[in-house]
Amino acid sequence: MINQTLLQELNIASNDPEKKEQIILDTVLNTLQNKDYSNTYSIISNISSIWPNISTARITKIIKKTIDNLPKEIDENILFLLQNLVDWSNKEGRKLLKLDLEVKKVGFLLIFKKYKECLENITRVLKELKKFDDKENQIRLYVYESKAYYELNDSSRARSAMTSARALAVSSYCSTDLQAQIDLLSGMFVCDENQHSIAYSYFLESLDGFIISKNNYGATLSVRYLILSKIMDKKFDEINVILKNKPILPFLKDEVIIFFLKVKEACKCRNLKDYQEILTHHPHLLVEDTFIKKHLTELYNILFENNILKIIEPYSNLKIEIISKNLNFSVHEIEEKLRKMILDGKINGIIDNANHSLILYERKNDKKFNDLLENIEELKCNVNSL
Numbered sequence: 001m002i003n004q005t006l007l008q009e010l011n012i013a014s015n016d017p018e019k020k021e022q023i024i025l026d027t028v029l030n031t032l033q034n035k036d037y038s039n040t041y042s043i044i045s046n047i048s049s050i051w052p053n054i055s056t057a058r059i060t061k062i063i064k065k066t067i068d069n070l071p072k073e074i075d076e077n078i079l080f081l082l083q084n085l086v087d088w089s090n091k092e093g094r095k096l097l098k099l100d101l102e103v104k105k106v107g108f109l110l111i112f113k114k115y116k117e118c119l120e121n122i123t124r125v126l127k128e129l130k131k132f133d134d135k136e137n138q139i140r141l142y143v144y145e146s147k148a149y150y151e152l153n154d155s156s157r158a159r160s161a162m163t164s165a166r167a168l169a170v171s172s173y174c175s176t177d178l179q180a181q182i183d184l185l186s187g188m189f190v191c192d193e194n195q196h197s198i199a200y201s202y203f204l205e206s207l208d209g210f211i212i213s214k215n216n217y218g219a220t221l222s223v224r225y226l227i228l229s230k231i232m233d234k235k236f237d238e239i240n241v242i243l244k245n246k247p248i249l250p251f252l253k254d255e256v257i258i259f260f261l262k263v264k265e266a267c268k269c270r271n272l273k274d275y276q277e278i279l280t281h282h283p284h285l286l287v288e289d290t291f292i293k294k295h296l297t298e299l300y301n302i303l304f305e306n307n308i309l310k311i312i313e314p315y316s317n318l319k320i321e322i323i324s325k326n327l328n329f330s331v332h333e334i335e336e337k338l339r340k341m342i343l344d345g346k347i348n349g350i351i352d353n354a355n356h357s358l359i360l361y362e363r364k365n366d367k368k369f370n371d372l373l374e375n376i377e378e379l380k381c382n383v384n385s386l
Contacts, residue, residue, distance in 0.1 A: 037081040135172035180209025196233035
């Protein structure tokens with residue numbers, strides 16, 4: 001049911017289209033603030049009745065502003081509102097608006113972590129978008145597809161979707177914000193491949209794009225990831241320099257960035273105990289962001305292994321219990337880690353099960369490597385004799 005106050009205000013402003021538009025928009029935004037989504041739908045679906053001569057452009061503008069102001073929180077009522085708007089626009093024969101709303105719905109499915117449903121919708125909507133040659137929304141869906149597959153740990157398909165987004169962005173119009181999202185994804189993928197300096201460059205590019213497009217959340221993610229990439233690359237001292245850069249300053253109070261600075265100190269000192277305590281006090285950070293969780297886990301494993309190598313370095317034979325006590329892990333956990341490190345070639349030795357000890361061997365010189373060094377020395381001599 002339409003609010004009578006709204007009808008009265010529209011009647012007073014009958015000769016001022018701009019004012020009428022603002023009145024409707026203010027009323028709609030108020031319903032969003034109160035989470036009264038059924039009333040939001042009621043106003044939009046009856047907009048032609050309360051304003052008979054409203055143009056399609058104004059309707060589209062009001063709806064887009066409404067969607068842009070939807071709270072980014074997990075609430076099934078938001079999805080219900082979006083689906084109702086999709087059905088309404090389809091019934092009204094507004095095909096382009098319907099597709100735009102479907103793309104928005106996919107974005108919210110991603111936020112709600114409904115990845116499989118998100119991917120199913122992408123496949124269907126992409127076919128429709130190609131008929132209308134809507135390149136920008138196609139790029140946006142490829143970005144969503146890449147993110148969804150990344151969350152599902154399907155890196156091959158995630159990269160493929162990102163490549164499609166990047167290729168289409170080169171040959172057609174792509175908004176600054178959308179390009180920044182592509183750069184952010186590119187940085188994530190190369191960081192996963194341990195190309196941290198390249199990842200840093202991508203994150204810096206994405207930060208610039210998000211700042212220009214006034215996407216504060218995207219910019220915050222970029223700063224988090226670029227600091228994380230420097231930690232992964234063991235460029236600890238460079239982080240202090242980065243934090244003094246003007247574009248970075250507004251984000252220094254971010255909870256995750258403060259957390260990363262603590263992580264940086266623990267990694268710099270190779271202090272596994274401090275690192276564990278930091279993670280224990282911030283468990284939610286390991287759940288909220290898959291990319292961060294992946295690399296914090298990797299950092300943990302690196303620190304764990306480095307601490308083991310540091311302890312066993314002076315010995316040829318060492319009781320596993322000693323390593324266990326030093327690192328405050330159970331004997332079983334240490335034994336499992338040692339087995340993995342032996343299999344990975346990080347430790348040259350065997351586990352003596354009878355005596356519960358680690359027997360270490362001296363690493364034999366690599367004949368091929370030594371031969372290569374000899375060849376280099378010979379070349380140096382030949383060059384010097386010229």
